[in-house]
Structure formats: structure tokens, C-alpha cells
Amino acid sequence: MTETAVISTRNLNLYYGEHHALQDVDISFARNRVTALIGPSGCGKSTLIRCLNRMNDLVDNVRIEGEILFEGANINTPQTDVVSLRKKVGMVFQKPNPFPKSIYENIAYGPRIHGIKDKKILDGIVEQSLRDAALWDEVSDRLHASALGLSGGQQQRLCIARTLAVGPEVILMDEPCSALDPIATAKIENLVEELKKTYTVIMVTHNMQQAARVSDYTGFMYLGKLIEFGETTGIFEAPREELTENYVTGRFG
Numbered sequence: 001m002t003e004t005a006v007i008s009t010r011n012l013n014l015y016y017g018e019h020h021a022l023q024d025v026d027i028s029f030a031r032n033r034v035t036a037l038i039g040p041s042g043c044g045k046s047t048l049i050r051c052l053n054r055m056n057d058l059v060d061n062v063r064i065e066g067e068i069l070f071e072g073a074n075i076n077t078p079q080t081d082v083v084s085l086r087k088k089v090g091m092v093f094q095k096p097n098p099f100p101k102s103i104y105e106n107i108a109y110g111p112r113i114h115g116i117k118d119k120k121i122l123d124g125i126v127e128q129s130l131r132d133a134a135l136w137d138e139v140s141d142r143l144h145a146s147a148l149g150l151s152g153g154q155q156q157r158l159c160i161a162r163t164l165a166v167g168p169e170v171i172l173m174d175e176p177c178s179a180l181d182p183i184a185t186a187k188i189e190n191l192v193e194e195l196k197k198t199y200t201v202i203m204v205t206h207n208m209q210q211a212a213r214v215s216d217y218t219g220f221m222y223l224g225k226l227i228e229f230g231e232t233t234g235i236f237e238a239p240r241e242e243l244t245e246n247y248v249t250g251r252f253g
């Protein structure tokens, strides 16, 4: 890959107890591009993206070896400031998980934690984040209503807005559409297209059509290994590995 990598791993290995869940993964994620991670259930896709903002730290009995380079530094060290890492490498989960608070408070929460107190500035961040997440027009008249009253698709865009509000560089998305209907899914996919102008997006998806539609690069994983990585068109139309071909043509999975 000739593009600038924002984040990359070198000899990344992860063990859950005895289970070797990531094996020698070397991958680079290009700036302002969407990279999709695909592969059958249990192959390690979520485990891999969770390494990129140290979410696996929260799991008991996990051991991680190797380097994860972000902005030139290895983040897989005890010295890493994990709070500031998670501000720069945000995450959106499979199931929308808004806080049981107002729409406004969901977005303002992160910036407040990071020290922004001025109401005018917070108002501006809330509006901009909602605009950037393509939600402003649907909620601008009810910012102080509960976020739990939004539809699933709106809640997921709210979660994206919440991530944008703290000024990330990378957005990790772990199957962000799996709980959504096709219309809400299409909105998220269109949004991802917009987001990559400003951010780097790394998305786990079970849906191969989605990977083909939204991503520039695709990594295919199998049993904890990154089997093949390259431009999405190449992975889907001319895979080099037989395993990849079998998977993308639906022969297993």
C-alpha cells in the first residue's frame, strides 16, 4: 500500500487465556480511507479493532504482544495515555448504545469530560457533530428530549455524532448496521462515505455487499490470521488466496 498509514500493527498476537485469537497480524490502515474487515464468525475481526483503541484492556486474562503504531508511537505499552488514545481513536458498536440522557447531553458529555465548559462552545460542538453525522435536521427541534426516543438508525447516528464530538482521527465501527433495517443501513453507509473525507474509518462487517460498497481496502481474516489484504475490488474480483475466494463467493462462512 502506497498511501499514508494512520495506524498499523506489527506481529500482533493476542491470547484470551490459552486461546490464540490473533496470530502475527500485520496490517496498515490508510488515512482518509475506509477499510473493511471481513471473515467468518470468530475469526478475530472484533478482537483486532478492539486492539486499536485498547478496548481489550477491559477483558480479563488477555495478553497482547507486538506493536500497534499510531502517530508513530507504539500504543501497546503501559505508558500510553488510554483516555487520550480513545479520544483520537473512537468507536461505534454493533448495537446503538446512547446514554439514557438527552440528545444534547449525549454529545456534550465527551467534550465536557475533556474540559470544555463554555455553553456556547458546547452548543457549537453539538450542532456540528449532529450535522456531520447527518442527524441535525431530524433532531434540531428536540435536542433536550431523551435519546432513547430516537429510532435505532437515529440512535446509531447519534453514537457516531458522540464519537465525532471529541475530535477523533480514526473511527472504529464494529458491525454498525447489524441491528438496523436496510433504509437506516443505507444512511449509515452514505454517512461513512462522507466521514472518510475527514476521518479514517475501520469497519468490521459480516455483510460482504456492504464491504464491497463502502470500503476502499478490505482485510479477510480466518482463524485469527489476516489471510489477505488489499484494495476492495481486488479482494472481491481477483483474490490471490483460495480461502479468500471461497469466502467471498459464499462457499463457506
Ligand SMILES: Nc1ncnc2c1ncn2[C@@H]1O[C@H](COP(=O)(O)OP(=O)(O)OP(=O)(O)O)[C@@H](O)[C@H]1O
Residues within 6 Å of the ligand: 016, 019, 021, 039, 040, 041, 042, 043, 044, 045, 046, 047, 048, 059, 206
Ligand atoms: N472476552 C473473550 N474471552 C475469551 N475468548 C474470547 C473473548 N472475546 C472473543 N473471544 C474468542 O476469540 C475469537 C475471536 O473473537 P472475535 O469476537 O474477535 O471474532 P469476530 O470475527 O469478531 O466474530 P463475530 O463475527 O462472530 O463477531 C473467538 O474464538 C472468540 O470466541
